Amino acid sequence: MDEQLLRPLVEATYLTATNAWRYRAILRHFYIQHESMRHYLFPEEILAKLQQNAHFADYNEDQLEQDLKQLTDWGNLIARQETGRVNNIEEFRKRRFRYQASAYTIEIERMVAHLEQMGTTYGGSLERTHFDRLLAALQLFAASDSSLSGEELNARWTDLFESFRRLTENATDYLAHLYSLQTETGVDTDTFLEYKDSLSDYLRNFVAALQRSAPKIADVLQHITDAHVVTACERLADYELSIPRLDKRPPKTELVEKYTRQWRNLCIWFLGERERDSDLQFLRVATHEAIRRVTRFVQRLGERHQLQRSRRYEYLHLATRFANCATLDEAHILSASVFGLTQVRHLYAPVKDTEDIYAEVWDRPPLNLTLTPRVRSYRLKTRPNAIEERTEAKEAALAEYLRIKAAEEAILMALAQQGSLHLADLGPIEPPLRKTLLGWIARSLASSDHIAATESGRRFRLKQRPGKVTLICSDGQLLMPNYTLEFLE
Numbered sequence: 001m002d003e004q005l006l007r008p009l010v011e012a013t014y015l016t017a018t019n020a021w022r023y024r025a026i027l028r029h030f031y032i033q034h035e036s037m038r039h040y041l042f043p044e045e046i047l048a049k050l051q052q053n054a055h056f057a058d059y060n061e062d063q064l065e066q067d068l069k070q071l072t073d074w075g076n077l078i079a080r081q082e083t084g085r086v087n088n089i090e091e092f093r094k095r096r097f098r099y100q101a102s103a104y105t106i107e108i109e110r111m112v113a114h115l116e117q118m119g120t121t122y123g124g125s126l127e128r129t130h131f132d133r134l135l136a137a138l139q140l141f142a143a144s145d146s147s148l149s150g151e152e153l154n155a156r157w158t159d160l161f162e163s164f165r166r167l168t169e170n171a172t173d174y175l176a177h178l179y180s181l182q183t184e185t186g187v188d189t190d191t192f193l194e195y196k197d198s199l200s201d202y203l204r205n206f207v208a209a210l211q212r213s214a215p216k217i218a219d220v221l222q223h224i225t226d227a228h229v230v231t232a233c234e235r236l237a238d239y240e241l242s243i244p245r246l247d248k249r250p251p252k253t254e255l256v257e258k259y260t261r262q263w264r265n266l267c268i269w270f271l272g273e274r275e276r277d278s279d280l281q282f283l284r285v286a287t288h289e290a291i292r293r294v295t296r297f298v299q300r301l302g303e304r305h306q307l308q309r310s311r312r313y314e315y316l317h318l319a320t321r322f323a324n325c326a327t328l329d330e331a332h333i334l335s336a337s338v339f340g341l342t343q344v345r346h347l348y349a350p351v352k353d354t355e356d357i358y359a360e361v362w363d364r365p366p367l368n369l370t371l372t373p374r375v376r377s378y379r380l381k382t383r384p385n386a387i388e389e390r391t392e393a394k395e396a397a398l399a400e401y402l403r404i405k406a407a408e409e410a411i412l413m414a415l416a417q418q419g420s421l422h423l424a425d426l427g428p429i430e431p432p433l434r435k436t437l438l439g440w441i442a443r444s445l446a447s448s449d450h451i452a453a454t455e456s457g458r459r460f461r462l463k464q465r466p467g468k469v470t471l472i473c474s475d476g477q478l479l480m481p482n483y484t485l486e487f488l489e
Contacts, residue, residue, distance in 0.1 A: 011075050011104040015112070022059075022067055025050060027076060030101040031109035040080070040098045043068060068099060076105040128209035130167040135213055137163050138220050144232065150239030157236055157259070164266055168279075175286050203291050207284065214280055218270050233259035408432050413456075421460075421485040424469040434473050441483060451488070459488045 014023035029049055033041060047064050050056040071077045079097045101109075137160040144153055237255035272278030318338065325331040353364065372378060408430075423437075443452035444462035453459045465482040 011102065012108055013074050014071060014076055015108075019067070021055070022063075023071060023076075025053070025056070026064075026067060026071065027101065027105055027109055030077070030099070031106060031113070034101055034106055039100050041100075042098050046099075068097075072099070075102055078102055127170065128206055130163060130170070131209050131213035131217070134160070134163040134167055135217050135220070138217060141232070142220055142224050142228075144228075150235055150242065153232060153235055154239050157232070161262055161266070164269075168269065171283055175283075175290060200291060200294055203287055203294070207287050207291075210280075210284060210287070214270065221267055221270055229260070229263050233263070404432065408436065419487055421487075423471060423480070423483050426471065428472045428474060431473060431475055434471065434478070440485065444485075460485045461488060 014020060014027065017023060026046060029046060030041060033039075043061070043064055046068075047059070047061060050059055050064070068077060068079070072079050078100045080100065081097055137156065141156050141160050144156060148156075233256045234252075236259050237252045240255050241249060241252060269279040272281065321334060322331055325334060372380075429437075440452060440454060440460070441462060444450045444460070446452075450462045451459060452462070463484045463486060465484060467482045468479055469482045471478040471480060
């Protein structure tokens with residue numbers, strides 16, 4: 001583990017210190033001036049800028065000096081003594097300083113300013129062009145060869161992973177926005193109904209772009225060899241070390257490992273690993289779930305509007321219809337049409353004695369039902385019965401079953417010994433034999449070469465002749481194609 005991860009970040013202390021409001025105002029002024037290419041500031045101009053705000057009306061030079069010294073001790077500012085513009089000895093003795101914000105401070109303020117602009121909600125987007133830009137950058141990197149300079153290779157690598165970073169971060173932030181609490185509460189408002197169509201189309205277009213470009217990206221990644229990646233990482237490390245820097249440089253092996261890790265993360269995101277699916281699949285599932293989430297919200301809002309809709313005019317129209325009824329019987333008929341029957345009898349018949357869909361209920365024989373009391377304490381009366389010995393019945397049933405199977409097997413073996421079996425030449429057969437023959441035909445039809453095997457392992461080929469045949473059975477007749485089974489052994 002890197003030792004830098006174990007040390008406290010003292011440069012961020014000013015954000016939560018007791019006088020954080022003073023420290024933040026000072027360093028924000030340094031950050032604004034740094035963005036305007038002014039790196040060195042003097043205390044008097046800092047004080048003049050702060051005193052323009054009402055909160056610093058009583059702020060004096062001594063307090064500013066203490067704050068600047070504290071920020072210098074924390075490493076937020078770098079103090080440099082000014083010796084070129086000294087008017088007298090007293091100014092030289094007072095050690096007049098000019099201050100510069102450190103690199104850590106600039107990055108911290110840049111992050112804080114970004115957080116202030118973002119607010120408490122997630123940002124991000126699901127832009128379809130991210131996939132196209134990533135695919136184009138990946139194809140350029142795949143086409144890189146030794147003729148490219150290190151600078152050009154580094155530019156292609158940077159474009160590739162910048163597109164990958166924007167795709168992943170924006171998609172993650174936008175989906176988190178859809179699942180956030182603010183969306184959960186805001187979707188219950190009436191204004192969401194105006195944006196539901198555009199939001200659904202936006203998500204569907206992103207899914208369509210994902211399904212169109214993701215296979216192309218995966219194909220390019222699979223065709224890039226490991227040797228190409230290793231060579232590119234070494235050349236990128238050499239280019240990074242060739243840039244003149246005054247600070248300490250990392251070793252080449254560390255840079256090569258960093259670039260290799262970036263490439264491995266890109267491959268895992270699109271291709272996945274043996275232990276888990278790719279992050280692309282997770283993104284596809286999350287987007288589909290977001291679409292279903294929006295659909296459920298719209299359905300819920302529609303149900304709420306349906307419940308809250310006033311039915312006053314419908315009730316007035318119905319009352320007018322009742323008032324115009326001439327007789328009481330006409331009013332009863334209207335009531336039955338609007339409200340249904342007041343007393344309904346339910347008929348229950350658990351035993352179905354016919355398959356005729358046109359059979360009337362009153363034409364069927366009556367069914368006697370035994371009703372039990374609907375009370376919690378009621379229990380059916382039971383008494384223990386003796387266990388009956390059914391060994392002889394079981395042995396008789398087993399012997400009958402074995403006899404039938406042996407007869408069927410003998411018939412099938414006799415048919416198979418002929419070398420071929422023509423359905424048109426079969427006489428009356430029993431239902432079990434018909435079931436076996438139809439099973440053989442089904443297995444052969446499922447095979448591409450129409451070759452299958454019987455239960456005993458004998459292989460046969462199914463051929464179809466012109467016309468139809470009628471298979472005569474003891475329980476009826478079956479019209480089917482004219483099949484022939486030719487046994488191969």
